[in-house]
Amino acid sequence: MVLLTLVWCGIGNAQVNSIELSGNISLEARAFLQSADYPGQEDQNGSVSIEPEFYVDWADGDQRIVFSPFLRYDTSDDERSHADLREFYWRGSFQDVELKVGVAKVFWGVTESQHLVDVINQTDLVENIDTEDKLGQPMVNLSFIKSWGTLELYVLPYFRERTFAGEEGRLRTSLVVDTDHASYEASDEEKHVDFAVRWRHYIGDWDIGLAHFSGTSRAPDLVPSLHAGQLVLIPHYQQIDQTSLDLQATKGDWLWKLELISSRNDQGRYTAFVGGFEYSLVGVLGTASDLGLLLEYHFDDRDDKATSPFQNDIFTGVRWVLNDIQSTEVLVGAIVDSDTQATFGNLEASRRLGQSWKISLEARIFSNQDKRDLFFDLRNDDYIEFQISKYF
Amino acid sequence: MPIAAEPSVEKGLAIAVEMDRRDAGFADSASTMEMVLKNRKGDVSTRKLRNRVLEQEEGNKSIFVFDDPLDVKGAALLTFSYKTKNDDQWLYLPALKRTKRISSSNQSGPFMGSEFAYEDMASQEVEKYSYSYLQDEELDGMPVFVLARYPVDQKSGYTRQLLWVDKDEYRPWKIEYYDRKRTLLKTLTFADYQQYLAKYWRPHQMEMINHQTGKSTLLKWDDFQFKNGYTEKDFSLNSLTNIR
Numbered sequence: 241m242v243l244l245t246l247v248w249c250g251i252g253n254a255q256v257n258s259i260e261l262s263g264n265i266s267l268e269a270r271a272f273l274q275s276a277d278y279p280g281q282e283d284q285n286g287s288v289s290i291e292p293e294f295y296v297d298w299a300d301g302d303q304r305i306v307f308s309p310f311l312r313y314d315t316s317d318d319e320r321s322h323a324d325l326r327e328f329y330w331r332g333s334f335q336d337v338e339l340k341v342g343v344a345k346v347f348w349g350v351t352e353s354q355h356l357v358d359v360i361n362q363t364d365l366v367e368n369i370d371t372e373d374k375l376g377q378p379m380v381n382l383s384f385i386k387s388w389g390t391l392e393l394y395v396l397p398y399f400r401e402r403t404f405a406g407e408e409g410r411l412r413t414s415l416v417v418d419t420d421h422a423s424y425e426a427s428d429e430e431k432h433v434d435f436a437v438r439w440r441h442y443i444g445d446w447d448i449g450l451a452h453f454s455g456t457s458r459a460p461d462l463v464p465s466l467h468a469g470q471l472v473l474i475p476h477y478q479q480i481d482q483t484s485l486d487l488q489a490t491k492g493d494w495l496w497k498l499e500l501i502s503s504r505n506d507q508g509r510y511t512a513f514v515g516g517f518e519y520s521l522v523g524v525l526g527t528a529s530d531l532g533l534l535l536e537y538h539f540d541d542r543d544d545k546a547t548s549p550f551q552n553d554i555f556t557g558v559r560w561v562l563n564d565i566q567s568t569e570v571l572v573g574a575i576v577d578s579d580t581q582a583t584f585g586n587l588e589a590s591r592r593l594g595q596s597w598k599i600s601l602e603a604r605i606f607s608n609q610d611k612r613d614l615f616f617d618l619r620n621d622d623y624i625e626f627q628i629s630k631y632f
Numbered sequence: 633m634p635i636a637a638e639p640s641v642e643k644g645l646a647i648a649v650e651m652d653r654r655d656a657g658f659a660d661s662a663s664t665m666e667m668v669l670k671n672r673k674g675d676v677s678t679r680k681l682r683n684r685v686l687e688q689e690e691g692n693k694s695i696f697v698f699d700d701p702l703d704v705k706g707a708a709l710l711t712f713s714y715k716t717k718n719d720d721q722w723l724y725l726p727a728l729k730r731t732k733r734i735s736s737s738n739q740s741g742p743f744m745g746s747e748f749a750y751e752d753m754a755s756q757e758v759e760k761y762s763y764s765y766l767q768d769e770e771l772d773g774m775p776v777f778v779l780a781r782y783p784v785d786q787k788s789g790y791t792r793q794l795l796w797v798d799k800d801e802y803r804p805w806k807i808e809y810y811d812r813k814r815t816l817l818k819t820l821t822f823a824d825y826q827q828y829l830a831k832y833w834r835p836h837q838m839e840m841i842n843h844q845t846g847k848s849t850l851l852k853w854d855d856f857q858f859k860n861g862y863t864e865k866d867f868s869l870n871s872l873t874n875i876r
Contacts, residue, residue: 258876260876262702262705264702264703295876297876301874301876304874304876331874333874336865338870338874345729346729347728347729347730347731349730350732350733372728383870385865385868385870390868390869390870440869442720442733442869447733488733490720490733490734490735490736492718492735492737493735493737493738494735495733495734495735520735520737520738522737522738522740522741522787523740523741523789528741528742530738530741563741563742563745564745565669565671565677565745566745567701567703567704567745592701592703595677595678595700595701595702596701596702596703598703629703631701631702631703631705632702
């Protein structure tokens with residue numbers, strides 16, 4: 241509120257350059273291919289979401305306010321019916337320095353099948369298990385835009401807990417995650433102030449990001465606990481110090497990618513990386529369409545104790561971009577565990593309809609899941625999702 | 633072993649250099665662009681973009697910002713052009729807040745599903761082609777040079793292009809594009825030239841017709857503004873995520 245008032249006074253004295261409302265409304269239907277494992281779960285589910293974005297620019301675009309709430313209603317999962325402030329920040333540009341204050345989203349990284357170095361925002365896991373949806377993160381972000389690259393400093397004064405499917409939602413662990421009783425290593429819990437710094441630059445064909453994060457881990461350990469006579473999983477958030485490198489070499493039709501982290505917590509230090517390539521075949525079979533061949537290898541030296549399901553896994557995928565008027569795209573891929581052969585199969589396809597509608601299809605298949613795999617609990621949650629979105 | 637250049641090669645290059653010289657010194661520009669995509673049946677689809685260009689000695693820098701269709705609104709493409717090597721390109725995807733370095737070796741691919749390839753939209757540096765002057769002609773009563781140019785880049789979708797350039801102002805009025813099989817693929821015509829800062833000519837309409845598919849794309853340029861005082865900071869990876 242203070243922020244809003246300050247800003248309003250600021251705008252009052254300046255000329256507004258542009259003011260705009262945009263966003264989208266989406267209808268989504270999911271059909272699960274196996275019947276539910278737990279009582280209360282359903283085999284179909286419908287959902288609607290809205291994400292408007294309001295922004296105003298003034299002082300020649302050097303100052304800006306963005307306000308973007310998000311709201312979803314889900315027919316079967318109370319936890320998936322949720323609201324979030326995706327973004328609500330003020331940004332000022334002053335010569336080669338930029339200051340952002342408020343709730344915002346930040347993306348770090350280069351790889352496609354996992355986002356290891358992307359640690360600023362918490363994953364909104366109920367939205368999609370691909371971990372690409374993020375909750376808004378309160379921050380003060382100061383950036384220096386120099387000839388030697390961009391240096392970003394972050395102060396993150398408040399922690400956001402990861403969202404998990406509720407008791408009646410599909411795609412949940414066999415024990416329900418009790419998000420009301422999360423525990424923390426830090427005594428000041430979600431009020432622990434996290435810090436991060438990142439430098440990024442490009443040198444010729446190379447894009448480089450080097451970062452350090454110190455604070456509450458976005459990925460919780462799920463600890464079985466007895467609560468009110470019921471066995472549940474309590475998310476436990478550790479303190480971590482994580483240094484990361486992300487690297488891309490763009491060599492003609494080849495994109496070589498690497499994300500590497502070295503992270504230290506109570507139990508010691510561990511290393512994880514994901515690396516591989518995307519190779520583009522241009523104008524396949526005499527058409528205008530492009531074919532991208534993707535291969536990425538995942539490694540985590542904590543092995544079975546990894547909080548990520550990808551500790552010795554290989555992702556292979558094909559991206560088909562038709563380059564047509566409707567921007568039709570299809571991505572098919574699978575992540576296979578080299579130890580257990582457990583396979584997580586994926587299909588994502590989308591196409592524009594007219595000028596402001598978009599339809600998309602998504603399928604996720606969990607096959608051959610072993611008890612040791614983190615996706616074991618999802619083995620009967622294969623699903624197909626159809627989505628139609630209206631943009632405004 | 634160096635051989636003496638053919639007179640037609642020398643004259644072709646001289647025309648290209650003069651075209652470049654007449655456009656040099658504009659410093660920077662901003663404009664809006666509407667693309668009207670038409671298929672064989674006549675169905676129409678439109679795109680709206682904004683464009684910024686920064687003139688640079690080693691090759692221009694440019695940003696395209698997408699405004700319409702609405703699902704790609706806020707996406708932006710940053711290009712650093714070079715005279716003799718592949719361009720650097722980054723694409724910003726607003727939904728994920730993600731900036732992706734993309735391969736620029738895909739020069740022959742369509743720009744936003746249109747009949748314009750990336751290489752047609754790119755900064756036309758003299759060094760990107762070799763040249764040959766063919767003849768003098770009249771185009772709609774206007775005296776023109778006709779020259780051929782050959783892309784240096786092996787990955788170009790074309791074997792050659794024919795240009796019709798007027799003798800008074802050295803503006804292109806027509807370009808024919810010949811594909812790798814050496815057959816006529818597309819014709820681009822320029823119309824509605826207007827002069828800015830009493831020096832720089834800009835076409836307000838460019839129409840590309842694909843003879844092999846029957847599709848066409850009309851580019852309508854507007855709101856040209858020069859000398860905006862842009863600096864390299866306005867064409868940085870950071871600015872790409874902030875531009876609206």
